Amino acid sequence: MPGQKFGPAWFPGLIAVGLALCGALLIGSGMRQRAPWVAAPEWVHSPRARAGIAALIGGLVFYVLAADALGFHITGVLLLAVWIRLLGASWRVTLPVAIIATLVIHFSFYKLLRVPLPWGVLEGWAF
Amino acid sequence: MGLLTASVLAQAFALVFDPYVLWVILASAIFGLFVGAVPGLTATMATALLVPVTFFMPPVPAIASIVTATAMAIFAGDIPSCLLRMPGTPASAAYTDEAYAMTKKGQGELALGSGLWFSILGGLFGTAVLIAAAPSLAEIALKFSSFEYFWLVVLGLASAVFLAIGNPLKGVVSLLFGLLVASEGLDNPAGFPRFTFGSAELAGGLTLIPIMIGMFAVSEILRSVGRIDEPWEMAQTKIGNVLHGMWGLTKRYPWQLLRGSAVGTAIGALPGAGADIAAWMSYAISKRFSKEPEKFGTGHIEGIIEAGASNNSALAGAWIPALVFGIPGDSITAIVIGVLYIKGLNPGPTIFMNNAPAIYAVFMVFILANLLMLPLGLAAIRAAKQMLRAPREVLLPVILLFCIVGSFAINNSIFGVALMLAFGIVGYVMEENGFPIAPAILGLVLGAMLEENFISSMIKADGRLLAFFERPIAGSLGILTIVVFSVPLIRRTMAVPWRRSEK
Numbered sequence: 318m319p320g321q322k323f324g325p326a327w328f329p330g331l332i333a334v335g336l337a338l339c340g341a342l343l344i345g346s347g348m349r350q351r352a353p354w355v356a357a358p359e360w361v362h363s364p365r366a367r368a369g370i371a372a373l374i375g376g377l378v379f380y381v382l383a384a385d386a387l388g389f390h391i392t393g394v395l396l397l398a399v400w401i402r403l404l405g406a407s408w409r410v411t412l413p414v415a416i417i418a419t420l421v422i423h424f425s426f427y428k429l430l431r432v433p434l435p436w437g438v439l440e441g442w443a444f
Numbered sequence: 445m446g447l448l449t450a451s452v453l454a455q456a457f458a459l460v461f462d463p464y465v466l467w468v469i470l471a472s473a474i475f476g477l478f479v480g481a482v483p484g485l486t487a488t489m490a491t492a493l494l495v496p497v498t499f500f501m502p503p504v505p506a507i508a509s510i511v512t513a514t515a516m517a518i519f520a521g522d523i524p525s526c527l528l529r530m531p532g533t534p535a536s537a538a539y540t541d542e543a544y545a546m547t548k549k550g551q552g553e554l555a556l557g558s559g560l561w562f563s564i565l566g567g568l569f570g571t572a573v574l575i576a577a578a579p580s581l582a583e584i585a586l587k588f589s590s591f592e593y594f595w596l597v598v599l600g601l602a603s604a605v606f607l608a609i610g611n612p613l614k615g616v617v618s619l620l621f622g623l624l625v626a627s628e629g630l631d632n633p634a635g636f637p638r639f640t641f642g643s644a645e646l647a648g649g650l651t652l653i654p655i656m657i658g659m660f661a662v663s664e665i666l667r668s669v670g671r672i673d674e675p676w677e678m679a680q681t682k683i684g685n686v687l688h689g690m691w692g693l694t695k696r697y698p699w700q701l702l703r704g705s706a707v708g709t710a711i712g713a714l715p716g717a718g719a720d721i722a723a724w725m726s727y728a729i730s731k732r733f734s735k736e737p738e739k740f741g742t743g744h745i746e747g748i749i750e751a752g753a754s755n756n757s758a759l760a761g762a763w764i765p766a767l768v769f770g771i772p773g774d775s776i777t778a779i780v781i782g783v784l785y786i787k788g789l790n791p792g793p794t795i796f797m798n799n800a801p802a803i804y805a806v807f808m809v810f811i812l813a814n815l816l817m818l819p820l821g822l823a824a825i826r827a828a829k830q831m832l833r834a835p836r837e838v839l840l841p842v843i844l845l846f847c848i849v850g851s852f853a854i855n856n857s858i859f860g861v862a863l864m865l866a867f868g869i870v871g872y873v874m875e876e877n878g879f880p881i882a883p884a885i886l887g888l889v890l891g892a893m894l895e896e897n898f899i900s901s902m903i904k905a906d907g908r909l910l911a912f913f914e915r916p917i918a919g920s921l922g923i924l925t926i927v928v929f930s931v932p933l934i935r936r937t938m939a940v941p942w943r944r945s946e947k
Contacts, residue, residue, distance in 0.1 A: 323898075323899055323902055324634055324636075325632055325633075325634040325636035325638055326638075328623075328627055328632070328895045328898075329624065329627045329638060329639075332620050332623050332624045332627065333624075335616070335620045336617065336620045336621070336624070339613055339616050339617045339620065340617070342613055343613055343614070343617070346613075358670060358876060359670070359671075360669075360670035360671070363672075363673045365672055365673060366669060366670050366671070366672050366673060369669040369670075369672060370666060370669055370670060373665065373666060373669060373841075373844065374666075374865070374869065376844075377662075377844075377848070377861070377864075377865040377868075378865065380848055380861060381858055381861050381862045381865065384858060384861075385858060389849075393845055393848075396841075396845065397841050397842065397845055400840075400841035400844070401837060401838055401841050404669065404672060404836070404837035404838075404840065404841065405672075405837045406835065406837045406838055410835075410838065414838050414842070418842045418845060419845070422845060422846065422849055426496075426849050426853060430496075430497065430499070430500045430853065431500075432496075432849065432852065432853040432856065433856055434849065434852070
């Protein structure tokens with residue numbers, strides 16, 4: 318078949334060559350400017366920001382791993398509470414917001430838009 | 445084709461002026477104003493967050509909500525520029541310092557008012573060009589074959605790289621990354637599983653919406669959390685009748701308004717560059733041709749008028765290539781194209797024949813959104829102080845939970861959440877290191893189109909590369925592409941000896 322020499326590997330291969338070339342050029346210009354190999358972002362100096370970023374990423378990983386077993390509702394309230402509290406709100410704000418926001422998402426997505434959010438361990442109490 | 449008949453107009457009118465659609469427009473407007481006014485939440489993010497909700501709507505309200513929310517957000521981005529010296533969206537960054545300087549001089553009312561007034565005029569200008577240009581371009585595009593589409597895509601990708609702010613090399617890396625991600629999965633001309641590692645989830649190809657939510661929303665949330673210790677200090681300003689004096693300014697700077705709107709529409713229509721780049725360009729042009737360039741930076745209204753009209757007109761401009769060719773004009777329409785496919789409004793020149801009422805309904809929504817901006821924008825300016833007091837430590841986590849559910853809802857799969865997280869981190873690291881996001885998104889959206897048109901052209905031409913130049917339009921587009929690529933190279937080689945002599 319004509320054109321067969323352009324198989325499925327051709328396009329990604331071309332991209333790989335381009336990326337390697339650009340990478341080499343960027344490393345070259347970085348070395349010429351004597352740029353540091355690794356630079357820390359500013360937020361490493363702020364405990365609140367550091368804790369916040371770690372909690373956001375860790376929390377998302379936790380959600381991916383645990384949401385099916387624990388269910389959306391428990392995971393959602395838990396994550397919101399940890400995130401909001403770590404970013405500096407008081408418990409008096411944190412707990413109501415975590416519960417109400419999760420309920421609002423439940424009603425708008427699960428009830429209104431019929432997204433099958435997992436119930437997990439709450440399966441028996443699904444509403 | 446695409447003839448605008450009275451019956452099409454009547455159908456379009458009925459589609460828009462339906463209580464449900466009007467309700468959606470109003471709700472999206474309020475959502476857009478809030479997202480735009482709060483620094484760290486952007487218009488593209490608003491679009492990405494709206495998609496999971498629009499998923500469940502009929503086509504016209506789905507598109508209408510995105511059109512309205514983005515128009516409002518780009519205007520509202522001017523509000524914190526005046527009050528906090530922080531752009532509400534990147535599209536206002538070009539003149540944030542200028543607007544804040546006006547507030548400090550006691551002209552905050554004037555700066556807020558012109559933000560609103562010239563956003564509306566710019567938006568209406570861009571809409572007029574969209575309505576006039578898109579159907580006639582579609583007529584030409586009907587004759588396009590895979591050769592023309594191949595060159596169009598290449599030109600689009602090139603413009604994304606060259607218009608990106610900063611190091612063009614990093615723009616190329618970003619673009620190639622997007623193309624690489626797009627090549628993943630079974631959806632390629634050979635139907636061969638690429639980079640699937642035996643996983644069924646990966647064989648289906650990576651779903652765009654979770655990737656977009658990651659790159660535009662999660663990365664932005666990470667950035668805001670990284671800067672959570674920065675205090676927001678509101679400048680004190682009296683807010684009375686902000687529209688006072690607008691007519692006088694319009695008469696005094698008509699040329700700036702027109703030039704800003706025209707440049708904005710053009711930059712919007714160029715793939716990969718949107719409202720933010722349009723505003724930077726227009727601000728620079730305004731200063732360059734001003735009679736009083738020395739006043740720029742000290743709280744001078746001229747650049748705010750030109751750039752403020754420009755960023756709103758860019759929104760509508762970006763829809764021209766998106767509707768006619770399926771090539772997004774900016775990051776917002778990159779998301780919109782996905783929505784159009786989901787809703788059965790496949791972009792392409794035939795959209796004006798097959799879906800004329802829906803498309804003219806979208807045009808009407810554009811006009812309506814810009815008109816609605818006057819009363820709602822006034823209300824938003826009045827409520828600005830309350831909106832800017834929204835506590836970030838509560839807002840950001842709640843938005844993140846919303847992102848999780850949104851990414852999940854596209855395929856009802858937890859894999860979407862993982863995808864969102866991965867691309868959120870990638871997007872954050874890219875932006876922090878000066879790699880622009882827009883070229884990656886364009887590569888992601890256009891990758892399949894590029895490969896498909898290249899392979900089918902090669903098969904048609906029996907492997908002769910010259911065939912890409914043999915059809916008249918394809919040939920012109922091909923030569924244009926070569927020129928676009930060689931100009932920066934020539935300039936660079938010429939610039940080297942000059943730079944050396946400077947040392």
